[in-house]
Amino acid sequence: SSAEVYDPALDEWTPLPSMSTLRYKCVGVTWQGKIYVVGGFAERGDSDLNMLTFSPQRSSAEVFDTRAGRWDLVAGMWQLDVPPNQIVAVDGKLFSSGDCLKPWKGHIEMYNGMLNMWDEVDGSCFQISTSSGTNDEHWPPMERLYLTMAPIGTQLYFLAGYRMAGESSRTLSTVYIFDTSATVDAWRSLAPMEEEGEKELCSHCCVVQLY
Template identity: 25%
Template structure:
């Protein structure tokens, strides 16, 4: 997404925010002993009476995804299994993973942001419950093991702005939020991505609006952030993707006053070091990982889709078949191995563009009926 200045205006998409979570009542004291006893019974009872747990897990994994929240309320053992990484693995082995698109939308006036959940046919399933904590902007979004992670960001409370270190996780199977370990450094407008089951965050803007070069990595197994080697120079308004076991950071600006950065920073987790490439994109307004290739759109040229192939570090330019204003603007979504282009303009007549890289030459572009309920701010695809 593009970034602007001064400092407070460098918070990208200031309407990308959430409402406060409605707090639920805690159990009364007289019910606590009964609750503890019930939890203990849940942990020691079989998942399904009369069946080995391995068979029971396979049975639960075959249930359609829309029923997971109800299943999680049955007992502690079911809930523990459904929220585990193993649950996604069993469903993948059984070939029953369902792919849903999560779209953060806002109305035409820039108010009322919420997440829509769409299936591959564009049918809306539900809205996500509000995320805990104050409304934020400039945060990072990553998907890991069927869960949505919302990282850091810029927030304003009682007229005072601050930078967050918070990490929140949305469990797509149980339809619930939880708070995880805080980052070492608060930041917004930064790059983040998943690589080999770990979450990396690099660059961005700090508490005083300064450009950052520091980076860190989150391990979900230990629920801990660890500082890693910094970028070669400060970088903000950038984005990242993980391909073939490496982290690619590109786009954005290298400092507050100096122009755009075209170089690409590549981090190798095996070597724990950064290296640089010289042929990146600048001022990227939309990006998405399509298979093992990165699709980008630059602010200066929204009539062409730039596709990066990390195998040979090459770019391919694909014309976008749009008519009308050259500044129409798009956000990207991924479903079923295809790229969706959602318009940033309120136009009831607009049909979502669909790019299929595997289609026959000349047939790569089509239209789709999949459409968010409001203006699209960002999307993630979750298989579970």
């Protein structure tokens, strides 16, 4: 698999050395000064050039050392057969909320580098359902269109979008916030925002600091 790094000062992309394994649906995150590519499906050794066959790689994670300029395998960093949906770094820790088939598993997980495993974060259990969960009589049951996560400071922001079942004329967006530094009552939410027209999120959120 190939990877590139963007230099904003030069406004250009520079190719990095190729990873050891061809990957599909992997997740990238910068952590502790290195670039991690976690999960995904990897090309099997018996694949031919005409038909690529992908198989789950439970130990598939590679890290790029910017100083050494090489990729190294991190065995067992992602234990699930299903690739992760998002992994973000907050205050020197890695957090995940789900996989590509189920973006919200009902709780948040944090990576334990000492044990090389993901642990459920205390107090992170929360219901972000596939419906809106609102009691407003003007909003009948709705289906969730998307759910994405972005870190700001010590907080994780989850943006969820809903629409009424069978109707695309109105969309409801809701933001849920989890404070990773809190010991109690870590969850809160912002007021839902109604928008006209169908809206879908085709990618993950990112954080941009404006000066």
